[in-house]
Each structure stands twice: as C-alpha cells, then as structure tokens.
Amino acid sequence: MALAGRRDGPLMLRGGGGGKPLSHGSRIAVAVAVGIALGCVCAFLYPDGLFRPSASALQWSRHVDSTACESSGRVTNLESQLASLERKNAELRRQINELSMKLQLAGQGKDETLYKAGPFGTVKALRTNPTVMPDESVNSRLAKILGEVAVKKELIVALANSNVREMLEVWFTNIKRVGVPNFLVVALDDNIESFCKSNGVLVYRRDPDEGIDNIAKTGGNHAVSGLKFRVLREFLQLGYSILLSDIDIIFLRNPFDHLYRDSDVESMSDGHNNMTAYGFNDVFDEPSMGWARYAHTMRIWVYNSGFFYIRPTIPSIELLDRVADRLSHEKAWDQAVFNEELFFPSHPGYEGLYASRRTMDIYLFMNSKVLFKTVRKDAQLKKLKPVIVHLNYHPDKLDRMKAVIEFYVNGKQDALQRFPDGSE
Ligand SMILES: *[C@@H]1O[C@H](CO)[C@@H](O)[C@H](O)[C@H]1NC(C)=O
Numbered sequence: 533m534a535l536a537g538r539r540d541g542p543l544m545l546r547g548g549g550g551g552k553p554l555s556h557g558s559r560i561a562v563a564v565a566v567g568i569a570l571g572c573v574c575a576f577l578y579p580d581g582l583f584r585p586s587a588s589a590l591q592w593s594r595h596v597d598s599t600a601c602e603s604s605g606r607v608t609n610l611e612s613q614l615a616s617l618e619r620k621n622a623e624l625r626r627q628i629n630e631l632s633m634k635l636q637l638a639g640q641g642k643d644e645t646l647y648k649a650g651p652f653g654t655v656k657a658l659r660t661n662p663t664v665m666p667d668e669s670v671n672s673r674l675a676k677i678l679g680e681v682a683v684k685k686e687l688i689v690a691l692a693n694s695n696v697r698e699m700l701e702v703w704f705t706n707i708k709r710v711g712v713p714n715f716l717v718v719a720l721d722d723n724i725e726s727f728c729k730s731n732g733v734l735v736y737r738r739d740p741d742e743g744i745d746n747i748a749k750t751g752g753n754h755a756v757s758g759l760k761f762r763v764l765r766e767f768l769q770l771g772y773s774i775l776l777s778d779i780d781i782i783f784l785r786n787p788f789d790h791l792y793r794d795s796d797v798e799s800m801s802d803g804h805n806n807m808t809a810y811g812f813n814d815v816f817d818e819p820s821m822g823w824a825r826y827a828h829t830m831r832i833w834v835y836n837s838g839f840f841y842i843r844p845t846i847p848s849i850e851l852l853d854r855v856a857d858r859l860s861h862e863k864a865w866d867q868a869v870f871n872e873e874l875f876f877p878s879h880p881g882y883e884g885l886y887a888s889r890r891t892m893d894i895y896l897f898m899n900s901k902v903l904f905k906t907v908r909k910d911a912q913l914k915k916l917k918p919v920i921v922h923l924n925y926h927p928d929k930l931d932r933m934k935a936v937i938e939f940y941v942n943g944k945q946d947a948l949q950r951f952p953d954g955s956e
Contacts, residue, residue: 629662659888660794661845666771674736675770681716681734686773686788688715691760693748694723696779702933704733706783709941714788718763720748720756738763757838758866761856768844768852778838780923782936790896790919791841796848796887797874799840800897800922803833804905809894835874835891836899837867839922847887854885900932901925901954908939908948927955 649655668675681687688707692700700717707715717735719725728735738744744759760776767774775787791798803809811832819825842848854873859866878884894902898918904926907913921936923929928951938947 626663629660632658632662661796661843661847661888663771663844664769664846664849666844667769670769671766673739674766677716677734677736678767678770678772681714682772683714683788685771686714686775688712688775688777688787689718689764689767690715690777690779691718691720691756691763692724692779693720693756695756697724697727699779699930699933700724700727701731702930702937703777703779703781703783704728704731706937706941710783710786712783712786712788720759758856758859761852761859761866761870764842765849765852765856768842768849771844773841773843775841776839777920778922778924780929780933781839782921782923782933782940783919784917784921784940785919787897787919790893792890793841793843794888795843795890796845797835797840797842797851798890798892799835799837800892800899800920801833801894802836802899802901802924803891803894804899804901806894808833810891832875832891834867834871835889836922836924837870838924839897839920845887847885851885851887896920898922899924903936904932904948904951905953925954926951 666675678687690700690703704715704717715734717724717728717733719728719735719737725735725737744762748756748759757778764774764776773793775791801809809832811830814829814831816827816829817825818827842851851870851873855866855869858864858869858873862869873885874887874889876882876884895907895913895916896919898907898921900921900923903918903921907916917940921940923932923936926932932951935947935951938944
C-alpha cells in the first residue's frame with residue numbers, strides 16, 4: 533500500500549515493475565486485491581482468527597464443525613511448531629546467558645573495560661546466573677529418572693526415611709491433589725522405597741554410600757536434613773532446578789506457577805511479617821556512646837532450608853558443597869550453616885559465597901508461625917489460599933497438617949481454632 537500511495541517515489545514506481553504510473557481507479561483496484569489476498573493469507577495462517585477465540589467465536593465455530601476438523605489438524609501442527617520454537621528460544625537465551633558470563637569472566641583482571649555503564653537508572657547487575665552444562669556421566673541412572681519425571685527441567689524433591697512415613701503419605705497425597713506430576717522421593721531406606729512404589733510415587737534410591745547411609749537410616753530430623761546438601765549436588769550437575777521440600781509441608785496450589793526463577797536460591801522464610809522476612813534496619817542503642825549511641829544493623833530472619841528452589845548454577849553448587857563440607861566437620865544445625873553461607877560477606881580470612889537470593893512471599897509460601905499467630909485471626913488474610921504451608925514451627929506436625937487440610941481444602945472454617953499459637 534505504501535508503495536502505491538507514494539507520490540514522489542520514482543524509484544519505487546520503477547521498482548514496482550509497472551513502467552507507467554497507475555491511474556487512480558486501478559490503484560483502488562490494486563488496494564482491494566491486496567486486501568483480499570492478505571485476508572486469504574490470514575485465514576490460512578490463523579484459521580481460528582487473529583485473536584483468541586471469544587465466547588461468541590466458540591459459539592460460531594460449533595456451526596462449522598466439518599471445516600473445523602481440517603483446520604484443527606493445522607492448529608495442532610502450528611502449536612507444535614510454536615512449542616518447538618519456544619524451546620529453541622529458551623535454548624538460545626541460555627546460550628546468550630552463558631556467553632555473556634564467559635565474556636565477563638574473560639574481562640576480569642584486564643585493563644580494558646568490556647562494559648560501559650549506561651546512563652543513570654539503567655544499569656542492572658546479573659542475578660540470573662547461567663546454568664551449568666548438564667553432565668550425565670555423574671549419574672546416568674538418575675539422569676534417566678529425572679528425564680522422565682521433570683517438567684521443563686524442574687521437579688520437587690524430598691528425602692524421607694521411615695521415621696516420617698505417615699507424614700510422607702499426607703505430603704504426596706496433597707501434591708497429587710493439586711495435580712503436580714513432577715515430584716520425586718529420595719528414599720533413605722527399603723521401607724520407604726516400597727511404600728512409595730506401592731502408592732504409585734516415583735522413588736529414587738541412591739547407590740550405597742557408607743557415610744551417608746548411616747545418617748540416612750538412623751538419623752533424626754536435623755541429621756537427615758543435612759543430608760540433602762550432598763544428595764542434591766548430582767541433581768544440579770544434571771542440569772535440573774530443584775524445589776527441595778521437607779515432608780511436613782502441605783501443597784495447596786502448584787508451586788511452579790509462583791516462582792520467579794531469577795536467583796540461584798529462592799527460599800521460603802522463617803520470618804513472620806514483612807520486616808522479619810524481607811529484611812530491616814535494626815537500630816542498636818548504646819547510650820554510653822552519647823552522640824553515636826545508635827548503631828544500625830542489617831537483619832533478616834533465616835531462610836528455611838526445608839523449602840527452597842535452587843537453580844543449577846555454579847554458585848548454587850558451591851553453596852551445597854560449602855554447607856555439606858561444614859556439616860561434615862562441625863556439629864552445627866544445617867539451617868544455620870545454610871544461611872551463614874548465603875549471607876555473610878567476604879572479610880579478612882574468609883571468602884564469602886556470592887549466590888543471588890530471593891525471599892519467597894510469606895503469605896504464599898507460609899510457615900506455621902505466620903498461619904497460627906497471624907493469618908487464622910485475620911479476616912482478610914484468612915481468605916488467601918497459600919501455595920504451601922510448612923509446619924516448621926510446631927512439633928505436633930501431623931495433627932496440624934490435617935487441620936490445615938480441613939481448613940484450606942475442605943473449607944472447615946474453625947479447623948485451626950483449637951490449637952495454641954505456639955507449642956504449650
Ligand atoms: C507487606 O509487603 C507486601 C508486598 O510488598 C505489601 O503488599 C503489603 O502491603 C505489606 N504489608 C504490610 C503490613 O506492610
């Protein structure tokens with residue numbers, strides 16, 4: 533159209549192949565012809581219309597079932613082409629990520645500046661580190677299992693031994709209820725392995741490893757919890773993102789619809805309100821210092837190492853290694869170590885880990901302190917349906933798990949009332 537309409541375009545007219553300029557009437561004819569041709573092309577490419585079918589379009593389509601039959605084949609074909617293009621696009625984006633990381637690394641220690649900082653307000657550092665190159669040779673058996681169960685290279689993983697069998701059943705029953713297919717139990721003993729199999733739950737058993745196996749079979753809560761940092765390494769090396777979950781967790785919605793995926797570690801918090809969960813400036817007062825009596829401190833409640841999403845990146849694997857290494861040498865609580873490694877900066881004699889972090893929404897990924905201390909007493913917050921509830925703050929776990937299901941799944945409004953805020 534632009535070609536035909538252009539008055540002072542000798543090049544265009546000559547290039548248009550016409551020789552003589554077109555008359556007014558024939559220009560209109562050409563325009564109409566082009567319009568019809570475009571319409572045909574569109575009808576061919578988008579048999580369902582250019583826009584998503586509206587209710588009336590659906591109504592209409594019922595009258596043309598016979599033609600819809602042929603075009604639905606084309607739609608399926610186009611959809612699969614689109615899916616494959618999306619996959620290619622994701623792969624290319626991953627490669628860009630990787631290359632820009634390499635470029636940055638190559639630039640380190642050189643005088644030349646590879647990057648010029650843009651104008652004020654436009655610079656943004658890297659949070660989303662490139663994923664590692666998947667290495668199937670570390671565990672081909674696991675690679676095969678993950679290839680089958682993962683969705684978009686992601687899955688929920690939990691470790692379990694027979695001590696938590698009853699809770700495990702509640703755990704996977706609720707995951708199944710919300711329709712999440714990509715989850716896997718790492719069984720730490722025979723009993724749990726056969727229990728999972730008999731319930732149609734995909735289960736993975738590690739190859740024998742003495743150091744790990746002793747803890748796995750007899751370990752209490754905290755000892756088993758520390759194991760996951762060793763077990764998870766291979767999962768990341770194989771290129772999968774893991775949503776690590778403890779067993780005392782109720783899934784109420786699909787967690788994969790509520791992740792940001794922009795950080796190495798995205799974790800639920802032990803915090804009980806915005807300040808404690810997301811960080812605050814806590815002013816420490818020392819009156820004897822007079823003029824300088826106030827010292828500002830940065831505080832944040834710890835991340836809960838029983839529920840976090842970890843991307844397969846170098847900083848993530850370094851985190852697992854550092855935590856596992858410290859737990860094998862110190863008598864320490866894995867959650868404390870996990871947080872120290874994540875948060876402490878480099879200082880003399882110590883090199884900090886620089887993993888990017890994101891705190892999950894405390895009302896979507898809810899700990900049981902938030903639920904029992906605040907949410908159940910708040911008319912507005914009560915209406916929100918969390919993605920998960922983690923009974924991390926309470927020892928009577930199974931009892932409270934069942935009450936959470938009564939409340940959120942079965943709609944029993946008073947199901948949470950009989951419990952005290954904390955344990956008594
Ligand atoms: C807590 O943070 C959320 C998200 O930033 C915000 O929407 C909400 O208003 C905050 N609540 C309070 C009590 O400050």
